[in-house]
Amino acid sequence: MATTLVVTEKPDAALHVAEALSIKRKPKKVSVDGVPFYEVQKDEDRILVCSALGHLYAVAAKGNEARSQYPVWDFGWKPKHLAERGQRKQQKFIESISKVSKEADRFINACDYDIEGSLIGYTILKYACDGADQKAQRMKFSTLTTKELRDAYAKVSPQLDFSLAYAGMCRHEVDWLYGINLSRALTQSAYKASHRYATLSTGRVQGPTLRFVVEREREIETFVPTPYWVLKTIVDVDGKTIEAEYEIERFEVKSQAESTIKECAGKNGLIEKLESRTYRLSPPTPFDLSALQAEAYRHFGFTPRAALGIAERLYLDQLISYPRTSSQKLPSSIGYEEIMKGLSQIDAYRSVTAMLSASGTLVPNEGKKDDPAHPAVYPTGGVPKRMLDAREQKLFDLVVRRFLATFGQTATKQSDKAVIKVGDHSFFLRGSRILEKGWISLYGPYAKFEEITLPTLKEGQEVSITEISLEEKYTQPSSRYNPSSLLKAMEEAEIGTKATRADIVETLYRRGYVKELRMVATPLAFRVTEILTNYCPKVIDVTFTRELEGKMEQIESGKQTREHVVVETVDYLKPIVEGLKTKEDQIGEELTNIITEMWRASITLSVPCPKCGSILKVVRNPKTRKRFIGCSGKWEKKCTFGLPVPQFGVLTLLEKRCPECGFQMVQVRSKGRRPMVSCPNCYVNKLKAPKPTEEVTIKPTVSK
Amino acid sequence: MVDHCPLCERLKEPSSEFCSFHNAALKNLEDAYSSWSKAYDGKLTREEYYEKLTALAETGRTVKNLIEHLREKGEGN
Numbered sequence: 076m077a078t079t080l081v082v083t084e085k086p087d088a089a090l091h092v093a094e095a096l097s098i099k100r101k102p103k104k105v106s107v108d109g110v111p112f113y114e115v116q117k118d119e120d121r122i123l124v125c126s127a128l129g130h131l132y133a134v135a136a137k138g139n140e141a142r143s144q145y146p147v148w149d150f151g152w153k154p155k156h157l158a159e160r161g162q163r164k165q166q167k168f169i170e171s172i173s174k175v176s177k178e179a180d181r182f183i184n185a186c187d188y189d190i191e192g193s194l195i196g197y198t199i200l201k202y203a204c205d206g207a208d209q210k211a212q213r214m215k216f217s218t219l220t221t222k223e224l225r226d227a228y229a230k231v232s233p234q235l236d237f238s239l240a241y242a243g244m245c246r247h248e249v250d251w252l253y254g255i256n257l258s259r260a261l262t263q264s265a266y267k268a269s270h271r272y273a274t275l276s277t278g279r280v281q282g283p284t285l286r287f288v289v290e291r292e293r294e295i296e297t298f299v300p301t302p303y304w305v306l307k308t309i310v311d312v313d314g315k316t317i318e319a320e321y322e323i324e325r326f327e328v329k330s331q332a333e334s335t336i337k338e339c340a341g342k343n344g345l346i347e348k349l350e351s352r353t354y355r356l357s358p359p360t361p362f363d364l365s366a367l368q369a370e371a372y373r374h375f376g377f378t379p380r381a382a383l384g385i386a387e388r389l390y391l392d393q394l395i396s397y398p399r400t401s402s403q404k405l406p407s408s409i410g411y412e413e414i415m416k417g418l419s420q421i422d423a424y425r426s427v428t429a430m431l432s433a434s435g436t437l438v439p440n441e442g443k444k445d446d447p448a449h450p451a452v453y454p455t456g457g458v459p460k461r462m463l464d465a466r467e468q469k470l471f472d473l474v475v476r477r478f479l480a481t482f483g484q485t486a487t488k489q490s491d492k493a494v495i496k497v498g499d500h501s502f503f504l505r506g507s508r509i510l511e512k513g514w515i516s517l518y519g520p521y522a523k524f525e526e527i528t529l530p531t532l533k534e535g536q537e538v539s540i541t542e543i544s545l546e547e548k549y550t551q552p553s554s555r556y557n558p559s560s561l562l563k564a565m566e567e568a569e570i571g572t573k574a575t576r577a578d579i580v581e582t583l584y585r586r587g588y589v590k591e592l593r594m595v596a597t598p599l600a601f602r603v604t605e606i607l608t609n610y611c612p613k614v615i616d617v618t619f620t621r622e623l624e625g626k627m628e629q630i631e632s633g634k635q636t637r638e639h640v641v642v643e644t645v646d647y648l649k650p651i652v653e654g655l656k657t658k659e660d661q662i663g664e665e666l667t668n669i670i671t672e673m674w675r676a677s678i679t680l681s682v683p684c685p686k687c688g689s690i691l692k693v694v695r696n697p698k699t700r701k702r703f704i705g706c707s708g709k710w711e712k713k714c715t716f717g718l719p720v721p722q723f724g725v726l727t728l729l730e731k732r733c734p735e736c737g738f739q740m741v742q743v744r745s746k747g748r749r750p751m752v753s754c755p756n757c758y759v760n761k762l763k764a765p766k767p768t769e770e771v772t773i774k775p776t777v778s779k
Numbered sequence: 780m781v782d783h784c785p786l787c788e789r790l791k792e793p794s795s796e797f798c799s800f801h802n803a804a805l806k807n808l809e810d811a812y813s814s815w816s817k818a819y820d821g822k823l824t825r826e827e828y829y830e831k832l833t834a835l836a837e838t839g840r841t842v843k844n845l846i847e848h849l850r851e852k853g854e855g856n
């Protein structure tokens with residue numbers, strides 16, 4: 076009896092693979108030192124399906140130097156628990172997989188079919204399974220449906236997709252070299268000058284991305300508007316009032332606009348010409364990941380990272396295909412009819428799927444973009460087996476309706492324009508309406524068109540100007556990025572990948588470089604970007620990053636080697652980082668004020684002392700070293716107000732106010748624990764309460 | 780002796796009164812004056828120009844700070 080070990084990326088995927096491979100009975104769930112495996116009996120063979128927890132191995136420095144040490148050029152791949160803090164679970168998974176692998180004589184990587192999945196499987200097989208990567212096979216699939224998984228198992232590739240795994244390794248290594256050296260250079264320089272520890276990070280993609288936001292902020296901060304005037308005109312057509320446009324959209328000289336008003340006010344005009352044009356509106360193309368993220372932001376306000384997270388859950392639930400795709404194609408092999416049949420079991424889609432199926436051959440309006448590994452995102456035709464939450468429901472509906480809309484008929488729209496003459500002046504009335512809905516009715520609420528219906532008009536008809544006035548307006552600065560538009564900017568600049576861009580956008584928030592949904596660059600973002608621009612402009616220039624992306628893509632197609640790209644990166648970075656090292660004092664000097672400001676902000680509460688109105692701060696008792704919230708009116712006003720705060724973990728003052736008492740809430744982050752959010756004021760009041768029947772309410776924040 | 784911009788912590792640009800950031804604001808402020816002046820048939824004084832910009836939400840914060848500085852300096856002369 077042979078034993079096959081199948082490695083999947085996540086526990087849910089392991090279950091689906093196991094279920095798909097066990098034909099007669101259900102797979103048996105077994106636990107190896109607390110780590111779940113699924114055992115499947117297939118003919119004479121035994122199949123063990125295990126799962127990773129995303130990456131179990133990571134790049135780390137070779138030696139055991141201090142975490143502040145740099146430059147670092149020597150690295151290797153280490154189990155994640157040895158490379159990063161708080162990875163106990165990952166350690167258990169590695170140990171159990173390693174143990175089980177000894178029983179196996181055949182190995183399959185069944186992680187998601189893309190760079191990350193290929194790399195996750197490769198490192199586990201190579202390091203945890205004693206070099207099994209050399210004999211391992213690869214299952215390739217785009218959905219977790221039983222049919223496709225069985226098919227992928229039957230047609231398993233005889234060896235791993237090494238080029239994809241090497242491209243993944245290279246990306247991690249290059250990013251690690253960038254991140255570790257440049258971030259440590261900044262952090263160390265700041266520490267040297269201010270003796271305050273602040274994590275300052277930058278990265279190969281993060282640096283240029285932050286620069287986009289900073290440059291936009293700079294544009295807004297130095298913006299000088301200029302005035303212009305528009306005419307607001309109301310005309311009366313057979314007793315109906317309609318707003319008209321003047322032929323000149325904006326006047327840059329006020330007096331010119333005023334004289335136009337003088338010449339037209341109270342006058343009658345004639346309809347000189349009526350024009351109508353018909354436009355064809357093609358159906359939308361199938362969703363690639365970035366289009367899905369953009370639509371999810373537009374309609375639901377989901378950040379790109381949230382949209383990807385939800386899409387991945389729907390994928391793991393077998394409801395949609397793999398979302399990390401660049402493709403806008405839907406090959407017929409996915410089985411359009413079958414999918415329509417499946418969707419017709421859901422009430423909301425019954426009539427539209429019937430309509431489509433009845434309309435004849437199904438041909439999607441494919442886009443140009445392609446992806447060698449996956450088709451565009453599409454619904455599998457599966458019906459949700461559990462109650463989807465509101466966000467999942469929304470995204471699922473969007474994916475389904477988009478899929479249906481791509482098969483729809485071209486829609487037609489008519490635009491109407493009437494030209495009104497008042498002396499030498501021309502005014503326009505505009506209308507538009509949908510003539511044939513076509514795909515618009517399939518896309519449902521996601522296809523929005525404003526229809527303006529004009530009354531029946533005739534050439535030569537008389538109309539009167541009932542109102543004409545001047546509106547003063549100003550030119551506007553460019554708008555700030557939001558997570559969705561920043562992702563688009565990264566995509567256009569060709570930096571990052573579909574899998575990593577959303578995370579990088581989120582990192583900018585986490586590192587304190589941006590705040591608010593309309594991304595405002597903080598003073599720290601300005602300072603770090605300016606330092607990088609002054610001392611090492613190359614690292615935040617998109618050109619090098621983009622070129623590197625190109626080379627890494629070449630590794631995927633076998634035209635470039637991982638070693639070559641890594642060596643080239645080290646050669647490129649070495650003089651830059653060594654240069655930074657010699658300028659630590661100068662850089663530190665430039666960072667000192669901002670670090671001090673940040674530190675001050677981190678200990679100063681935004682709510683005043685409820686007793687005396689002075690500023691409240693987190694301070695330490697000089698004798699006991701215990702921290703607490705103290706009032707700065709202690710000496711001048713003899714105020715004795717004070718509140719205890721948790722003693723252990725990193726304390727952060729939140730902007731959030733307590734819903735019960737309005738006091739500022741705090742968060743405590745301890746190693747390996749969920750962050751705890753609490754109100755220091757309510758904490759004390761509950762302690763003072765006569766009967767403390769329950770524990771203090773310290774609500775954990777939901778962190779995903 | 781390091782020479783800082785009088786309006787922020789940045790270093791002054793060579794042979795200039797301000798840093799690159801405030802110089803960018805100054806350039807925009809100078810460039811836009813001609814458009815504003817033309818818009819009001821050449822009848823807008825500098826002081827009226829500054830007043831209008833200070834009152835507008837569209838005007839960048841750095842520009843507003845710069846205007847304040849220029850006004851103070853003007854008064855001092």
Ligand SMILES: [Zn+2]
Pocket residue numbers: 784785786787788789797798799800801
């Ligand atoms: Zn300045």
